[in-house]
Amino acid sequence: MKKLVVDRVSKTFETDTGEEVEALRGVTLEVEEGEFICILGPSGCGKTTLLRIIAGLDTPSEGAVLVDGEPVRGPTPRLGMIFQDYSLYPWRRVVDNIAFGLELAGVGKATRTERAREYLELVGLDEFADAYPYELSGGMRQRVAVARALATEPAVVLMDEPFGALDAQTRNAMQRELLEIWEKTMKTVLFVTHSVDEAVFLADRIVVLTTRPGRIREIVAVNEARPRDRTCTAGASLRRYVLGLIDEGRPDT
Amino acid sequence: MRENVQKNRRFRGTPRGFHWAVMPILFLVVWEMAAIAINNQFILPRLGSVAVVLATPFSPILGSGSLVDNAIDSLQRVVVGFAVGAALAVPLGVAMGRWSTVDRLVDPLIQVFRPIPPLAWVPLALAWFKIGLASMVFIIALGSFFPVLLNTLDGVRSVKRTWIEAAMTLGATERQVLTKVILPGALPTIWTGMRVGFGIAWMCVVAAEMMPGTNSGLGYLILYAYNFSQVQVIIAGMIVIGLIGLGIDTGLRRFEERKFRWRELER
Ligand SMILES: Nc1ncnc2c1ncn2[C@@H]1O[C@H](COP(=O)(O)OP(=O)(O)O)[C@@H](O)[C@H]1O
Ligand SMILES: [Mg+2]
Numbered sequence: 001m002k003k004l005v006v007d008r009v010s011k012t013f014e015t016d017t018g019e020e021v022e023a024l025r026g027v028t029l030e031v032e033e034g035e036f037i038c039i040l041g042p043s044g045c046g047k048t049t050l051l052r053i054i055a056g057l058d059t060p061s062e063g064a065v066l067v068d069g070e071p072v073r074g075p076t077p078r079l080g081m082i083f084q085d086y087s088l089y090p091w092r093r094v095v096d097n098i099a100f101g102l103e104l105a106g107v108g109k110a111t112r113t114e115r116a117r118e119y120l121e122l123v124g125l126d127e128f129a130d131a132y133p134y135e136l137s138g139g140m141r142q143r144v145a146v147a148r149a150l151a152t153e154p155a156v157v158l159m160d161e162p163f164g165a166l167d168a169q170t171r172n173a174m175q176r177e178l179l180e181i182w183e184k185t186m187k188t189v190l191f192v193t194h195s196v197d198e199a200v201f202l203a204d205r206i207v208v209l210t211t212r213p214g215r216i217r218e219i220v221a222v223n224e225a226r227p228r229d230r231t232c233t234a235g236a237s238l239r240r241y242v243l244g245l246i247d248e249g250r251p252d253t
Numbered sequence: 254m255r256e257n258v259q260k261n262r263r264f265r266g267t268p269r270g271f272h273w274a275v276m277p278i279l280f281l282v283v284w285e286m287a288a289i290a291i292n293n294q295f296i297l298p299r300l301g302s303v304a305v306v307l308a309t310p311f312s313p314i315l316g317s318g319s320l321v322d323n324a325i326d327s328l329q330r331v332v333v334g335f336a337v338g339a340a341l342a343v344p345l346g347v348a349m350g351r352w353s354t355v356d357r358l359v360d361p362l363i364q365v366f367r368p369i370p371p372l373a374w375v376p377l378a379l380a381w382f383k384i385g386l387a388s389m390v391f392i393i394a395l396g397s398f399f400p401v402l403l404n405t406l407d408g409v410r411s412v413k414r415t416w417i418e419a420a421m422t423l424g425a426t427e428r429q430v431l432t433k434v435i436l437p438g439a440l441p442t443i444w445t446g447m448r449v450g451f452g453i454a455w456m457c458v459v460a461a462e463m464m465p466g467t468n469s470g471l472g473y474l475i476l477y478a479y480n481f482s483q484v485q486v487i488i489a490g491m492i493v494i495g496l497i498g499l500g501i502d503t504g505l506r507r508f509e510e511r512k513f514r515w516r517e518l519e520r
Pocket of ligand 2: 047161
């Protein structure tokens with residue numbers, strides 16, 4: 001069975017002024033267990049909307065999302081979400097942020113703290129267990145958010161431009177670390193980005209969306225072994241190809 | 254920041270560390286000079302006679318209890334009244350902030366009642382509850398209710414949407430969202446509301462104690478002293494009222510600075 005199925009999902013928003021905004025049209029996608037999928041498209045094309053629908057935070061106007069064959073009806077710990085703005089709880093220490101999902105599930109204090117520390121180690125922040133989020137840099141905060149999402153052991157991890165706010169160097173380091181974590185945990189990952197480079201570096205398959213209303217333009221398989229070289233020629237031609245797909249999708253070119 | 258302020262002060266040539274005392278000392282000097290010039294203790298007593306009252310806080314005044322006795326009475330009333338007001342305002346504010354239906358339903362009422370000063374309720378309070386603790390608690394609760402409510406509402410509305418959504422994707426129930434995200438996220442603002450509310454409650458208690466039939470409390474004491482033309486007692490009572498208000502506000506503010514540091518550092 002497919003891990004995740006997005007079945008002909010469409011979404012039309014109604015704004016406060018009564019206007020209708022069609023954000024997504026007939027998006028269909030099947031994801032295997034353990035796959036790393038990047039969803040790529042220009043800003044405003046409906047990437048966040050798609051991810052929110054998969055997470056159960058928004059309902060599709062048409063279509064459905066299935067995880068392990070079961071329809072998603074609302075937010076669930078089976079689908080972990082990592083937001084672009086980290087959305088850590090500033091009044092909780094790092095370790096308590098990571099233990100939050102376990103706390104909600106009623107896991108006892110000692111057990112959840114221990115589990116949280118394991119995930120802290122996984123993201124390389126063991127020394128910062130007792131720090132508050134405001135004492136951390138952007139990259140460190142995003143690692144805490146990753147650890148928090150992983151600690152409840154979701155079936156699928158959804159990430160919405162998680163590294164978009166980081167500087168280029170931190171961003172590259174975070175991409176490498178994410179791949180290491182992914183290889184250790186073998187999670188199914190859906191990673192939204194507007195950066196072609198990022199998608200080519202990370203993904204097993206790249207889902208390229210058109211401009212709004214977002215439809216699937218093409219799903220591009222990346223058959224290159226990891227760890228990938230950011231400067232190799234195969235990568236360069238793939239990048240050129242994907243960029244071409246995005247540019248063709250623009251109405252004014 | 255603090256350092257900057259001090260540098261500024263030094264630049265202006267005031268001895269460092271004592272600048273806060275300059276105006277109060279000047280004030281006392283002017284007072285004493287005026288008292289000597291007026292030479293009428295029923296209008297403006299000398300500093301010394303007020304100091305005598307303040308220096309003997311445990312001795313009974315005109316047969317109606319000491320400064321301390323009356324202060325304790327006032328404090329008890331303000332604590333009860335404030336607790337009632339806040340206990341109603343916080344849940345209502347959270348409900349209004351979380352569910353827009355509640356907000357739309359209740360808001361018109363709030364808008365109409367809010368501009369009525371607490372003291373305008375005194376006659377009605379007397380008619381309903383007669384003279385005594387109940388009517389005072391009613392006035393004090395009313396006075397603290399609105400600042401606590403409005404700040405709670407503001408705090409709940411300012412809770413980031415992704416904080417709530419992150420909790421939901423981690424499996425939070427509606428109840429858990431309320432207790433583990435919305436309340437702690439809004440708490441700094443709620444606390445500010447409590448501080449403002451307590452200040453107003455303190456003003457209300459003094460005024461409420463001037464209602465006819467009251468026979469204790471700092472408000473009562475200074476009105477009673479007026480009937481006996483004991484102006485030095487009036488002023489001593491006012492000073493105690495001011496100092497207690499200042500002390501409580503400082504305590505609440507200290508707690509706020511210590512516990513809710515994240516609010517400033519987050520942004
Ligand atoms: N709640 C909403 N109400 C109305 N329009 C929305 C809402 N959310 C998103 N949209 C619109 O849907 C389109 C897609 O948005 P989004 O999914 O955020 O794009 P992306 O993440 O790819 O930048 C945009 O035009 C946006 O204005
Ligand atoms: Mg987006």
